[in-house]
Amino acid sequence: xxxxxxxxxxxxxxxxxFYQTVKEKSGARLERCYQxxxxxxxxxxxxxxxYPPHQLLRMVQLxxxxxxxxxxxxxxxxxxxxxxxxCPNNIEIVMVMDTLRHLALAEKIKGxxxxxxxxxxxxxxxxxxxxxxxxGLILWYTIFSGNIFKLKGLMQDxxxxxxxxxxxxxxxxxxxxxGQKAIKRIYDLTGKTG
Amino acid sequence: xxxIKYGYYPGCSLExxxxxxxxxxxxxxxxxxxxxxxxxxxxxxxxxxxxxxNYELSLALPARNLAIAEKAGLNIAVACAxxxxxxxxTTHDLRKxxxxxxxxxxxxxxxxxARTETxxxxxxxxxxxxxxxxxxxxxxxxxxxxxxxxxxxxxxRPPEVTQFDDPESPHLLDDLMSAVGGEPVDWTHKVECCGxxxxxxxxxxxxxxxxxxxxxxxxAGADGIxxxxxxxxxxxxxxxxxxxxxxxxxxxxxxxxxxAEPKEYSKWLKKHINNPAPVLKERGLI
Numbered sequence: 001x002x003x004x005x006x007x008x009x010x011x012x013x014x015x016x017x018f019y020q021t022v023k024e025k026s027g028a029r030l031e032r033c034y035q036x037x038x039x040x041x042x043x044x045x046x047x048x049x050x051y052p053p054h055q056l057l058r059m060v061q062l063x064x065x066x067x068x069x070x071x072x073x074x075x076x077x078x079x080x081x082x083x084x085x086x087c088p089n090n091i092e093i094v095m096v097m098d099t100l101r102h103l104a105l106a107e108k109i110k111g112x113x114x115x116x117x118x119x120x121x122x123x124x125x126x127x128x129x130x131x132x133x134x135x136g137l138i139l140w141y142t143i144f145s146g147n148i149f150k151l152k153g154l155m156q157d158x159x160x161x162x163x164x165x166x167x168x169x170x171x172x173x174x175x176x177x178x179g180q181k182a183i184k185r186i187y188d189l190t191g192k193t194g
Numbered sequence: 195x196x197x198i199k200y201g202y203y204p205g206c207s208l209e210x211x212x213x214x215x216x217x218x219x220x221x222x223x224x225x226x227x228x229x230x231x232x233x234x235x236x237x238x239x240x241x242x243x244x245x246x247x248n249y250e251l252s253l254a255l256p257a258r259n260l261a262i263a264e265k266a267g268l269n270i271a272v273a274c275a276x277x278x279x280x281x282x283x284t285t286h287d288l289r290k291x292x293x294x295x296x297x298x299x300x301x302x303x304x305x306x307x308a309r310t311e312t313x314x315x316x317x318x319x320x321x322x323x324x325x326x327x328x329x330x331x332x333x334x335x336x337x338x339x340x341x342x343x344x345x346x347x348x349x350x351r352p353p354e355v356t357q358f359d360d361p362e363s364p365h366l367l368d369d370l371m372s373a374v375g376g377e378p379v380d381w382t383h384k385v386e387c388c389g390x391x392x393x394x395x396x397x398x399x400x401x402x403x404x405x406x407x408x409x410x411x412x413x414a415g416a417d418g419i420x421x422x423x424x425x426x427x428x429x430x431x432x433x434x435x436x437x438x439x440x441x442x443x444x445x446x447x448x449x450x451x452x453x454a455e456p457k458e459y460s461k462w463l464k465k466h467i468n469n470p471a472p473v474l475k476e477r478g479l480i
Contacts, residue, residue, distance in 0.1 A: 044387045045399055076396070079242055080387035081351035085361050094352075101246050118395040119243035126238045126255070132206035141394050153397065160432055160467075164211065167465045171210040178235045182258060182303065189301045190250040 005062065014063035022060050026099040032089035033057045039083035039093055049073040053083055053093055060096065069107070074100040075115040114145045127187050130177030135170045198322055200313070201268035202230035203259060205277040205424065206238050212274075212424030214446065214462035219273055219315060221449040221458055226323045226331065230271060233262050239280040242391035253294070254301045256284040261299075261306035269311040271318055273445075275423035276390070279348035279356060281312040286355045314349060316422050316444060317358065320366050325373040333453030335375025338477045341447075342381050342416035343367040344407065346426045350385055361385065367422055367444060374451035381414035383407045388429040400433045408439040417473045420444050431467045440470035450479060 001016045023030045033054070040052035050071040051059065059068050077097040084093045104111060121141045125133050142148050142157070164170050177183070208216040223230050236259050244252035260281060263270045272278045288295040288308040299306050319328065345364050353361040362385060368378035386407055389400030407430060411419050418440040421427040430441040450459055459480065463471050474480045 044389075044403055045392075048396070048399055076392075076399070078347075078387050078390055078392060079245070080347040080390065082347070082385075082387065085351050085353060098245055098249070102249070105247060113395070115392075115395045116247075119247050122241070122243035123247065123251075126240065130235075130237045131209070132238050132241075134206070134210045138394065163467055164432075167467075169211050169213060169465055175209060177237055179237065179258070183237055183255075185303065186251065186254045186258065186301055190248055190254055 003063075005064075007062075007064070009067075012064060012067070015065045016063045018063045018065040018068075019060055021103070022096060022099050025102070026092060026095040028092040028096045028099075029089065030057065030061060030091065030096065032091055033061065034089070036088060038086045038088060042082045042086055043077075044080060044082065045076050045078050049076050053077070057091070057093070057096065060100075068100065069104050069109045070111075072111065072113050073097075074104070075111055075113045117141070117145055127183060129174045130180055130183045131175050133171075133174035135172065136174060197227060197229055198318065199229040199231065199268065200271035200318065201263040201266055201310075202232045203236055203263075203270050203272045203277060203281075204232065205272065205274040207424035207428070208273055211428055212443075214465040215273060215424050215427065215443045217462045218443055218445040218449045218454075218459070221454045222319070222445045222452065223315075225449060225452040225454065226319065226328070228318065228323060231266070231268065233259060233270070234266070236262065239277045241276050241280065244280070245283075246391075250298070250301070252280065253284045253287060254298050256280045257288070257298045257306055258302045258304065260284065260308070260310045260312075261302055261304040263310045264306060265304070269313065271313055271315055273315055274425065275314065275346055275348040276425055278312060278314050282355050284308075285310070285312065314358065314422065316349070316367055316370060319448065320370045320373075325369055328370075328373045328448075328452075331452055332375060334451050334479060336371075336447060336451050336477070336479060337375050339376045339447075339474075339479065340379050340415055340417045341371050341376045342379050342411035342414060342419045343371055343384060343444075344411075344419050344421050344426060344430070344441075345384050346421075346423055347385070347387050347390065349422060367420060370444060371420060371447070374448055376447065376451075379411075379414040379416045381410055381416065383410040386410075388426045389433070390425055390429070393425065393429060393433075397433070400429055401435050404430050404433045405436055408434045408437040411439060412437060417477075418442050418470055420447065434468070438468050440466065440468050440473055442466070442470045446470075450474070456480065 040054045046052040074097040240255035350361045389403040
């Protein structure tokens with residue numbers, strides 16, 4: 001059901017089904033949140049989020065689907081579990097963040113970050129070889145993300161790459177596992193990833 | 195005493211960016227008579243990218259490894275805190291939900307009953323080999339070496355899943371460092387996140403978090419930070435910007451204290467970006 005709310009942003013549509021969907025998929029007891037802000041106080045990446053975790057939870061409770069899914073909060077979340085460990089109501093906040101990521105990928109929401117691309121590159125690597133090929137992951141992500149055109153960062157990373165390479169810390173060739181068919185089957189049967 | 199034997203899951207990083215961790219784990223295990231049998235044809239656990247994008251995938255990838263260990267009749271020893279949590283989470287979720295367990299069993303096409311236990315090497319050395327036994331075997335106590343034990347996130351959180359130690363003020367790694375003669379310092383950032391999965395995706399955040407951690411360790415008077423995870427190690431050692439804090443795996447220090455040969459440890463000490471050798475030399479340990 002869609003209802004009109006008056007928020008700090010003016011009039012906004014709220015989708016009550018969104019709250020139920022997130023609650024069911026995450027298994028989190030979302031109704032328990034009473035805005036104590038313990039989650040946001042300990043969150044190491046809240047300073048870079050559009051909305052800190054406690055605000056995002058409130059927005060989910062209200063059904064502000066658009067604003068929630070277009071925010072960068074759930075991609076910036078490090079899944080470090082500090083919030084969930086400290087929540088006095090035992091709300092599984094990291095499961096909520098995971099659920100929002102899954103929903104955003106399923107609905108092809110254009111996010112504010114390149115982090116979905118990182119995850120896709122990472123999992124593509126695993127699908128191909130069965131294990132992470134670190135050098136490949138670094139190179140592919142640098143190219144796909146466009147970071148290759150950011151000269152300052154690129155120079156720093158290239159310098160670090162040379163240091164690691166000269167110390168024998170970057171395997172040149174990927175290791176291919178024997179059970180590649182089994183890995184492909186796992187990917188096929190667990191459905192589409194972002 | 196029966197010999198301690200585990201199915202060893204090194205994880206992807208230990209074959210490449212954390213190769214020194216792998217070498218020193220094997221050296222320490224050998225010196226403590228722990229047998230580590232590498233799991234046959236193991237695969238990546240899916241790490242953060244798995245659970246961020248697809249729940250069932252995040253269970254099935256670890257489950258294949260857990261099933262390989264179950265077939266071999268072994269429990270799993272892991273070196274990486276991220277792999278540790280993925281394995282523990284999979285076991286935790288599948289033990290609670292038999293239907294999901296059956297589904298995952300079909301997906302991986304292997305018999306799997308979620309019986310395999312997963313332990314981190316810190317737990318195996320501190321709790322199974324035991325601190326007293328380690329003290330008995332010391333060849334070169336790390337006297338005078340002030341160490342900031344860094345637990346990060348996934349060893350201690352979520353506590354109901356990992357059951358490793360107190361989530362806010364853990365001490366298992368400190369106990370282990372005391373047992374090998376080091377001096378653990380009391381500090382503020384034991385369980386603060388290093389930025390983990392944003393390693394490549396948001397370098398700016400990782401730099402801020404690692405700088406905070408390194409500065410906290412320096413403020414507490416530590417000579418170095420002790421890591422128990424290859425990803426924490428990669429972030430802390432390569433992304434600190436305003437400090438030059440040595441970061442070292444607990445197993446490197448243990449192997450040195452337990453009498454590893456110089457030609458052995460010199461190979462892995464060279465691999466660090468912030469060289470830990472000067473401070474070890476200064477204390478007369480190498």
